[in-house]
Amino acid sequence: MSNVKARLDLTTMQADLRRRGYRVTPQREAILRVFEGLPEGTHLSAEALHERLRENEHGIGLATTYRTLRLLVSMGFLRELNLSDGQRHYEMNEAQGSPHHHLICVACNRAIEFDRADLHELGRAIAAENGFALLDVQYKIYGTCAACQGQPHAQTKPSGDSI
Amino acid sequence: MSNVKARLDLTTMQADLRRRGYRVTPQREAILRVFEGLPEGTHLSAEALHERLRENEHGIGLATTYRTLRLLVSMGFLRELNLSDGQRHYEMNEAQGSPHHHLICVACNRAIEFDRADLHELGRAIAAENGFALLDVQYKIYGTCAACQGQPHAQTKPSGDSI
DNA sequence: TCGTTATTGGGAATGATTATCAGTTTCAGT
DNA sequence: ACTGAAACTGATAATCATTCCCAATAACGA
Numbered sequence: 001m002s003n004v005k006a007r008l009d010l011t012t013m014q015a016d017l018r019r020r021g022y023r024v025t026p027q028r029e030a031i032l033r034v035f036e037g038l039p040e041g042t043h044l045s046a047e048a049l050h051e052r053l054r055e056n057e058h059g060i061g062l063a064t065t066y067r068t069l070r071l072l073v074s075m076g077f078l079r080e081l082n083l084s085d086g087q088r089h090y091e092m093n094e095a096q097g098s099p100h101h102h103l104i105c106v107a108c109n110r111a112i113e114f115d116r117a118d119l120h121e122l123g124r125a126i127a128a129e130n131g132f133a134l135l136d137v138q139y140k141i142y143g144t145c146a147a148c149q150g151q152p153h154a155q156t157k158p159s160g161d162s163i
Numbered sequence: 164m165s166n167v168k169a170r171l172d173l174t175t176m177q178a179d180l181r182r183r184g185y186r187v188t189p190q191r192e193a194i195l196r197v198f199e200g201l202p203e204g205t206h207l208s209a210e211a212l213h214e215r216l217r218e219n220e221h222g223i224g225l226a227t228t229y230r231t232l233r234l235l236v237s238m239g240f241l242r243e244l245n246l247s248d249g250q251r252h253y254e255m256n257e258a259q260g261s262p263h264h265h266l267i268c269v270a271c272n273r274a275i276e277f278d279r280a281d282l283h284e285l286g287r288a289i290a291a292e293n294g295f296a297l298l299d300v301q302y303k304i305y306g307t308c309a310a311c312q313g314q315p316h317a318q319t320k321p322s323g324d325s326i
Numbered sequence: 327t328c329g330t331t332a333t334t335g336g337g338a339a340t341g342a343t344t345a346t347c348a349g350t351t352t353c354a355g356t
Numbered sequence: 357a358c359t360g361a362a363a364c365t366g367a368t369a370a371t372c373a374t375t376c377c378c379a380a381t382a383a384c385g386a
Contacts, residue, residue, distance in 0.1 A: 139303075
């Protein structure tokens with residue numbers, strides 16, 4: 001319940017994998033290492049990760065890349081983000097802390113990140129109440145940024161007042 | 164700022180469309196009418212909507228269905244949900260009230276809905292601070308439900324303690 | 327060390343969504 | 357009401373992310 005942002009380390013994640021009957025393969029390690037080395041707030045698409053793996057070390061198959069991402073998300077090691085461009089992005093899950101959240105412009109697709117520890121606490125509480133093992137909490141605000149509101153055919157606020 | 168869940172009515176939405184230079188077509192009206200008639204908490208995929216339109220009235224093209232959904236979301240009339248099955252779902256946006264949020268099991272894909280007006284208020288405030296015209300606020304908690312935690316190879320909590 | 331069983335990788339397959347474009351319709355301005 | 361410019365529609369083709377298939381390989385408990 002500390003407020004520190006702590007990432008799981010590689011050793012812990014390997015142990016977790018084995019504990020659940022999964023195997024620790026060089027591919028899985030390589031992928032985890034890439035995410036460990038990523039600066040905070042950076043996220044990768046499956047394609048981007050695949051590309052990076054090709055450069056840095058072994059060539060890992062695209063199918064394996066997708067499979068592994070899905071596995072690592074289900075383990076709670078990574079979080080999966082849908083930032084309204086049609087592809088999924090992944091980043092380390094700040095398991096012990098509180099992950100950041102997003103304010104997203106639907107016109108230009110730009111995303112502003114912000115922290116709100118209370119949102120994570122709330123999610124933890126609601127998950128517990130419902131007997132869920134928590135994996136991730138995501139809070140997203142969608143709208144049109146100042147720059148995009150001027151465009152022709154751009155989104156401005158609908159006539160309902162208070163939105 | 165009332166707490167009432169009020170939907171925009173058809174006339175208002177038509178006026179909004181025209182105001183922004185879009186045209187009011189029978190197809191757009193038909194789609195809005197389908198969503199108006201949907202019970203609260205129900206959401207439709209693009210395919211499902213297309214199917215329903217085929218039955219109820221005119222046959223509307225699939226391309227038009229997709230195009231219109233995108234437009235209506237950008238207008239703030241509909242909200243788009245990604246409930247972690249690979250397709251987008253749509254429902255009326257409770258613009259003046261506070262839309263519901265989701266607790267999602269990543270294993271069985273079941274979603275539990277709940278209301279939290281404060282989450283919507285917070286989103287409104289953050290959007291305003293950043294000069295965004297608000298369209299939607301979504302709060303999602305991902306985890307594994309009680310039933311799915313027992314499965315072989317199922318997700319249990321990772322070794323980090325407090326998650 | 328060995329055998330069982332999960333995992334990998336390449337390519338084919340899928341499935342949702344978007345692009346194309348000719349024909350049609352809306353609607354602002356007469 | 358009429359008309360023309362511009363937006364919209366719909367059928368089909370195309371795209372693109374993701375998953376499936378399956379034979380070959382590798383992890384790891386006994």
